Amino acid sequence: MNRTHAPHRDTLRAARTGRLGTEDVGRALLRLALGGVLFAHGLQKFTVMGVDQVGQFFASLGLPAPEVAAALVSTLELVGGAALVLGVLVRPIALFAALELLVASVTAHVGFFADAGGWELPGVLALSLLALAVLGGGSLTVLGPVARRVPPLLR
Numbered sequence: 001m002n003r004t005h006a007p008h009r010d011t012l013r014a015a016r017t018g019r020l021g022t023e024d025v026g027r028a029l030l031r032l033a034l035g036g037v038l039f040a041h042g043l044q045k046f047t048v049m050g051v052d053q054v055g056q057f058f059a060s061l062g063l064p065a066p067e068v069a070a071a072l073v074s075t076l077e078l079v080g081g082a083a084l085v086l087g088v089l090v091r092p093i094a095l096f097a098a099l100e101l102l103v104a105s106v107t108a109h110v111g112f113f114a115d116a117g118g119w120e121l122p123g124v125l126a127l128s129l130l131a132l133a134v135l136g137g138g139s140l141t142v143l144g145p146v147a148r149r150v151p152p153l154l155r
Helices: 007-017 022-049 051-060 066-086 090-107 120-135 144-149
Strands: none
Touching: 022 051, 022 066, 022 090, 022 120, 051 066, 066 090, 090 120
């Protein structure tokens, strides 16, 4: 009898034996990279640029409620980035951050290449965040053994 490989069985086996699989490591690496970038940009908005200047920039783009949007985006990036690194609320945060970066790609970035102000970097980040939202954060999180008690849509 020829059996095909079922990745979910590897995940279940890892959960029973306490050994991590490559999927868990890959998800953790995605979370660390994407969460780190988001956190750094959120920190920059709060400490270097200032949320008021971010709001002025959003106003120059013609975005609605630029002051509110600036506060929401800055907070999403700072708090959401930290949450992704820790592996908390991964799916909803990754989805919201992906939507934010998709909006940034079409409103604030002209052309393709990042070195010329294009949408290359925010586009790649947005698609990577969407992938993370689909995959979930994995089991290598600060939640550790209680992660199974968290509803799947929030992991």
